Amino acid sequence: DIQMTQSPSSLSASVGDRVTITCRASQRIGTYLNWYQQKPGKAPNLLVSGASNLQSGVPSRFSGSGSGTDFTLIIGSLQREDFATYYCQQSYSIPNTFGQGTKLGIK
Amino acid sequence: QVQLVESGGGVVQPGRSLRLSCAASGFTFSRRGMHWVRQAPGKGLEWVAVTSHDGDNTGYADSVKGRFTISRDNSKNTVYLQMNSLRAEDTAVYYCAKERDSDYDEGIFDYWGQGTLVTVSS
Numbered sequence: 001d002i003q004m005t006q007s008p009s010s011l012s013a014s015v016g017d018r019v020t021i022t023c024r025a026s027q028r029i030g031t032y033l034n035w036y037q038q039k040p041g042k043a044p045n046l047l048v049s050g051a052s053n054l055q056s057g058v059p060s061r062f063s064g065s066g067s068g069t070d071f072t073l074i075i076g077s078l079q080r081e082d083f084a085t086y087y088c089q090q091s092y093s094i095p096n097t098f099g100q101g102t103k104l105g106i107k
Numbered sequence: 108q109v110q111l112v113e114s115g116g117g118v119v120q121p122g123r124s125l126r127l128s129c130a131a132s133g134f135t136f137s138r139r140g141m142h143w144v145r146q147a148p149g150k151g152l153e154w155v156a157v158t159s160h161d162g163d164n165t166g167y168a169d170s171v172k173g174r175f176t177i178s179r180d181n182s183k184n185t186v187y188l189q190m191n192s193l194r195a196e197d198t199a200v201y202y203c204a205k206e207r208d209s210d211y212d213e214g215i216f217d218y219w220g221q222g223t224l225v226t227v228s229s
Contacts, residue, residue, distance in 0.1 A: 001169065032214070034214075034215055034216075036152075036216075038152075043202055043219035043220065043221060043222060044144075044152065044202075044216075044219055045219075046207075046215065046216060046217050049207070049213075049215045055217070087151065087152050089152075089154075089214075090214075091213055091214030091215055092214075094157065094166040094214070095154050095166065095167075095168045095169070096142070096154045096157070096214040097154060098144075098151060098152040098153065098154060099151070100151045101151040101152070
């Protein structure tokens, strides 16, 4: 199985900050990497697919990049509604494993 | 609009069985693969199982293989998760998730249900 490792596990930031979350796969997965946002008590929401393709309706302050084993999600200028937990997920092979999550809190 | 509504969760003793259902609407169900993903209390997301659009192909996480069975009834627009030999570590919110519209199943989940809580406890 492919293991996905996110860093950091948690971070605190302020509105307006630029935030970077990284995800590393245990083997090469091309660009079969997706990012989800989850708010407390809610189901996850797809933000980015194929490493860098922003889903319709997702603000342009979100961006994704990377290929192979190393990937990045950047939030360009944090807004209050962005405080949530973020998960990467590989869709290269079954099982479609998730990273452990990155909890983004308010500083 | 796409809707996924899970049901069937509850409290069950270790070793017993439970069947979850996910009723889908708002899209052509028979053309899309469907997944189950779970989340233990306070923990991260864990992918559980997948069924192809026609039910002919399925896949499971190692943690549930041999105990859980995913199936679907395209005439009822419903996907199921039969869970046998339940353990305390199966306690979680179980979400069903829809494959994004594409020519093939990509493992990308564009819609999720609200989840149903399964608690395994004596």
